[in-house]
Amino acid sequence: MPNSAFGKMGFKKADVISLCRTMAELDFSDSLHKVSCPVLLICGEKDTANKKTSKELCQYLNNACFHELAKTGHEANIEAPEELAIVLQRFYDNIR
Structure with a gap:
C-alpha cells in the first residue's frame, strides 16, 4: 500500500474513509x-x-x-x- 496516494502520505485508505464517515456525522449548526x-x-x-x-x-x-x-x-x-x-x-x- 505504500505506493497508493494514501500510503505515500502515511495513511491507510481504510483509516481515511473511517475518519470521513465520523466527520460526516458532525453538526456544528447550533x-x-x-x-x-x-x-x-x-x-x-x-x-x-x-x-x-x-x-x-x-x-x-x-x-x-x-x-x-x-x-x-x-x-x-x-x-x-x-x-x-x-x-x-x-x-x-x-x-x-
Whole structure:
C-alpha cells in the first residue's frame, strides 16, 4: 500500500474513509451563530457539490455573504482566477 496516494502520505485508505464517515456525522449548526468575524462563501455557478450547502451555511452565520461565480464550477481559482481575485479584494476592502 505504500505506493497508493494514501500510503505515500502515511495513511491507510481504510483509516481515511473511517475518519470521513465520523466527520460526516458532525453538526456544528447550533454553534455557528457564535462566529462573529466576516465570512465570504464563494462557489461556482456549476459547483453542484458545494453550492447548496454553502448557501445554507451562509444562513447560519451572522456576518456572512455568499457570492456565486458565473459559468464556473468547483475549481473557481483555476476556472476564473481574475473574477475570484476581484471578489476577494472587494471583500477584504470592506472589512478593513
